[in-house]
Amino acid sequence: MRAGGPHGLAAGQWTDDTSMALALADSLLTVGWDPDDQARRYVDWWRNGTYSVNGECFDIGGTTAAALRRFESGYDASLSGLKDPASAGNGSIMRLAPVAIATAHRFPDDLAGLVDRCIASSLPTHRSAQATSACAVLGVMLAALIAGEERSTVTDPGWGIWADVRRLVKLHPEIDGVVSGSYRSLRPPDIVGSGYVVKSLESALWAFDRHDDLRSAVLAAVNLGNDADTTGAVCGQLAGACWGVGGIEESWLEVLARNSEIVSVADGLARLRI
Numbered sequence: 001m002r003a004g005g006p007h008g009l010a011a012g013q014w015t016d017d018t019s020m021a022l023a024l025a026d027s028l029l030t031v032g033w034d035p036d037d038q039a040r041r042y043v044d045w046w047r048n049g050t051y052s053v054n055g056e057c058f059d060i061g062g063t064t065a066a067a068l069r070r071f072e073s074g075y076d077a078s079l080s081g082l083k084d085p086a087s088a089g090n091g092s093i094m095r096l097a098p099v100a101i102a103t104a105h106r107f108p109d110d111l112a113g114l115v116d117r118c119i120a121s122s123l124p125t126h127r128s129a130q131a132t133s134a135c136a137v138l139g140v141m142l143a144a145l146i147a148g149e150e151r152s153t154v155t156d157p158g159w160g161i162w163a164d165v166r167r168l169v170k171l172h173p174e175i176d177g178v179v180s181g182s183y184r185s186l187r188p189p190d191i192v193g194s195g196y197v198v199k200s201l202e203s204a205l206w207a208f209d210r211h212d213d214l215r216s217a218v219l220a221a222v223n224l225g226n227d228a229d230t231t232g233a234v235c236g237q238l239a240g241a242c243w244g245v246g247g248i249e250e251s252w253l254e255v256l257a258r259n260s261e262i263v264s265v266a267d268g269l270a271r272l273r274i
Contacts (some may be wrong), residue, residue, distance in 0.1 A: 001255060007058050012255035016059045017094040017233035018262075019051045024121065025098035025265045026051070033117070033274050035077040039124040043068050053257050059229075061195070063089040067125040078120070081127035088130035090200035092122035093138050094230045097237045100142035101269040107143040108161065114143055115168050117274065126197070133175035134197045138234070140165055145241035155209050157181040174198040183209065193224035193231035200227065204234035214239040214247040 023041040071080035106114040118139030183206040207221035221235035
């Protein structure tokens, strides 16, 4: 919402989180479910600046770039992401909203299909157990909120849905700890806006759980610093699913770059069922 920052952006412009989400959304809206097409669009953003707010790819994570190089070299999208724990970045949870919106109809009757789509969306760039587990957890939370579940329900460690998720996928122990409410007993500096996917999800949930409106939650997330855009993006997905477009301040919408394009994409996703 302010000009400047490390990339010298204008007020209302956005970074790689939104660029990759738009690429993913474009793939879903154009061809349906096709991870190879998703990866091709990520490469188009990386190489050509497509989906970028200023026509240039000015901010890409090292793990994402390495995975896209593998995809270009001939790897299938389901195998191009890096699997080792050292590559457990937050690049696949930051862009997850399009999948959650388009698969929200699967909650709760087809939880397996919902979880499968969320995990599969991570694989082109992030195959670590931490990243795939985080996508499963965040995707279920987003779909549940879109379906009308209360915030207090989806953040409850005792929510019955979590037992079903654990039967479907072996959650990484650290992500399971987040599901169990690790963020509820922590405060900064122990809550960190980190690029590590576990800490990223934990910090976003900390901000979402402690605040009662979208503005307060997102500002708390961003102001943790460090990987601020992604912490804000992950928290913003949760806050948006919870409080809806009506919860976003009009002044924020007015300054948002390419507002009408983003609204059009969101409207299309809301009608999609994948």
